[in-house]
Amino acid sequence: MESGTRRSYRMSARSAAMEVTRTRVIEAAAALWMRQWFDDVTLQHIADEAGVSVQTIVNHFGGKEGLADAVAEWVASQTAVARQAPTGDVAAIVTVLFADYERHGAANVLWTAQMDRVPVAGRAAAHARAQHRAWLEQVFADRLPAPGPDREHALNLHHAATDIYLWKLWRHDLGLSRADAERAMCDLLTSIDPRKRNNA
Template sequence: MESEGKRSYRMGARAAALEATRARIVQAAAEVWSQRWHDEVTLQHIAEAAGVSVQTIVNHFGSKDALYDALADAVAAQTGLSRQAPVGDVPGIVAALFADYERQGDANVLWIAQMDRIPAARRAAAHARGLHRAWLERVFADRLPDAGREREHALDLHYAATDIYLWKLWRRDLGLSRADAERAMRDLLDAIDPRRDQHAQ
């Protein structure tokens, strides 16, 4: 008869293996979807990239859209970990944001471009917008008005100044170096600092 210790170890090892497989599938999905449109990708494409069967993906996620949602959650979690910056440290904030955009900005732009016709992409984009706004509230807490319309207005300006499409404009469309693009964003953030008007009075 199997001991309790051996049974617990076996169950723990099985759970770890399942989690590793799940993570491998999500990583493969990220790689495939970073290069192709959502509706061009099949579960077979992802299965081949992950080295598993289509049935394994179905067992873990149920459907392609459910896998897409899981990928969006994983990207959001990774973004939260990578965007660590002290409150009010504009150079640090911009550097953290660019590290994120340089790593997965092109894939994010591709996903956003599909949100009008792909429900899963729309959900992912809405989730990302909420997370980005919450991040802005945290890292710019020292400069945002306390409440009301002025706070919302300031947040809107900071959102526009740090939006991924602005990164795309500078880095991809205009061909700026990363250093020059980061400088442009820092200058823009300094220009919209609500405290400038107070200091000028």
């Protein structure tokens, strides 16, 4: 008869193996969806990329929508880790943000472009906006007014000044170098500092 310790070990090993498979599928799906439209990527494509069966994906996520939600959560967690920046240091904040945008900006733009017709993309975009706004409240905590209309106005300005589409405009549409684009964003953020405008 199998001992409790041995049974517990086997269950832990199985759970660890399942988590490894789950992560591999999520990373494979993320890689594909960063390059292609949501509708163009099938579960078979993802299974081939991850080296698993379609049934394995279904067992873990229930289907394409469930997998897409898991990918969105995984990307959000990766973003939170990547965007660690000191409060109030505009140059450092912009550098951290650009590092994230340079890695995943094009994929984010692609994903956002589908949000009106792909429900999971809409959910992911809404979560990303909320996450970005919370990040702005954290890294610009030193300059934001107290809760109220003035704070919301300031947050709206900072959101616009750091939006992914502004990065796209500067880096892709206008062809600015990263250094010039970062300088432009720093100048913009400096110009909308509520403390300077209130003292003007």
